Structures are given as C-alpha cells and as structure tokens.
Amino acid sequence: MSKIVILGAGAFGISIAIMAAEAGHSVTIWSAFESEVESILSIREHKEKLPGVKIPESIGFTSDISCISGSDMVVIGVPSIFVRNVVKQAAPYITPEMIVVNTSKGLEDGTYLRMSQVIREEISDSPIVVLSGPSHAEEVARKMPTTISAASEDEKAAATVQETLSNGCLRIYLNDDVTGCELGGSLKNIIALCAGICDGLGYGDNTIAALMTRGITEIARLGVAMGARLDTFFGLTGIGDLIVTCTSLHSRNRRAGTLIGKGVSPDDAVKQVGTVEGYYCCKAAYGLSRKMNVEMPITEELYKILFENGDVNKPLASLMSRPSRHEREQTLV
C-alpha cells in the first residue's frame, strides 16, 4: 500500500483519488480552500465539480499542505494556472524519494513551459511522471474503462506509477516522450474550443472531422519542432485525447467554444463554464508558435477570437481560403 497525496480537490483530483483508493492505497486530497474541504466532507461529494459521485469514506481531505510529509507519491491536480504557486507551497515537504505526478494540462503564460518543466523548476530532485490521455473525470470517477499514459524520463518512476494506479478500470501505458505527451494533452484543448465554436455556429460533422485532423497536424508540427516524437501524437495523449475532448459534452473547452459560437463573449464563456484550459493554452501556444516559427493556422484564428476581439464568423472562411497545399507534412517527414 502506498501513501498518496493529491493536490487539488476538483474533478480530476477526486477521480484520481477514487482510482488510487480502488487500488488499495491510502489517499489524502489537499485543497487550498478550507471551505471546499468542509463542504466535501459534509456530504462526501463535490456538488459543483463532480456532482453525483460519492467519495469513499477512506479518502481523507485537508487544507494543511504538510500532509505531504511521509508520502510516496504527490499528484498535482490543480488547473495549470495554479500549478507553480501550489508546487511552491508543496516543495518544502517533498523529498527526493517521493514521485511527483503531474495531471495538469497547459503551458505557462509567458515562459511557454510545460507543467512538468514548471514543477522541475520548483522541485529539483524528485522524479516527475506525467499522466495524460483520454480521461474525463466524470467517467474515471464512475469507474468506466479508461486508458492513459504515464510518461517520464525516469523509467522506473513511470513503471511505479503504472503499477500503483492501475486497476480493473484504469489501464496505464508507459511512454518516454514527455514533451510529446504533455504537448498533445495541452494543445488539444485549443482544438476542442474550436470544435465547440463550429458546433455553436451550426456546422456539421465534416467540419469537426476536418478540424480534428488538421488540428492534430498542427499540434504535431509544433511538437516535432519542440523535440517530441511524431508517433506520440497518434497515441493516447495525442489523437486519443483530442477525440475525447472534441466530441464529448463533458469537455468544458468544447462547452465554452459552443457558447462563443453562439455569440457569448470569450470572457463570459470562460466565467460560465469554469476551468477552460484551452483559453490560456491558446495564448501560450500562439506565442510559442511564433517564437518557433511554426505555422499553426487554427490556433492563430482562435487567438484572434479570444484575445483580439475577432469576429467568430470569419475564421472558417479564412482557413478554407488558405493557399492550396499537399496533405502530407513536408516538415515532418
């Protein structure tokens, strides 16, 4: 039995806690908010983030971050904009033998760092393992069969996470391409927002299929330029996560996009839906694509809508009238 602490009492933190408890481990969830801890403890449910899911009595909750002391594994489960701050608070209690697991998907504003790189800047010694793949919290928590990848430069740590968290409903594959896994998981949220916009505008399946296919192409284009392996983008953390995020109503990115497509302002859409990682990631990915001189036409069009008050009706016409080209990516072969 391992001692596992999860930082973040939101939908994904709770769903991973349920998986870890199911596998027989001692699990504690830390929240920055005493009110959130009290509310969950009173009904054993997070009414706002994961309604209808009963949280097992065996899972502990606290707002005292020193609960990390003595644990074997610390899982980061807060939205990407809070990761650096939360890891800074956690760092004094994290020792080199603890495995730090990142589940947060995004790129840091300004630095363009992936979340595992942000964590590495704050924690110098512990092995870091990234968990990513098609895994809506609403389904993980309800024990629906789910497959994800554990990616790390430290093979032994990734194998420990695989062995520790796998159970009858969560199957974990190993991967050594951390860059590819994290970029796929983060950038797909941009495409999901666009899928929602297409939906809100009343476009059909052809458009969504085109968006997903050309979306993974531009994600892979940036990924390869950043040192990732091309084949990673055709696995669980790439096309797998893209499919689930673009097609499911559980996706908050897609839901926010649908509101934007129906005329709600981007700021209001994000406020209404809550955690919309694609909103922040689009800004960072746009900056990164310019820095790396990598063409990302879909990301660029979304950036104009989100941050330059762009007309939501224009991007499709603009994307459809780009110069004709070959489907094969010359830059990737």
Ligand SMILES: NC(=O)c1ccc[n+]([C@@H]2O[C@H](COP(=O)([O-])OP(=O)(O)OC[C@H]3O[C@@H](n4cnc5c(N)ncnc54)[C@H](O)[C@@H]3O)[C@@H](O)[C@H]2O)c1
């Ligand atoms: N929800 C999913 O299906 C899912 C699946 C895979 C990965 N993820 C990733 O997991 C991360 C968390 O997503 P989520 O869905 O659990 O989000 P959420 O909105 O459900 O949860 C957010 C939680 O983070 C904590 N939090 C909020 N503000 C904070 C602050 N200022 N300081 C510290 N903690 C704060 C709170 O405990 C809050 O409940 C995201 O990066 C997301 O991309 C989510």
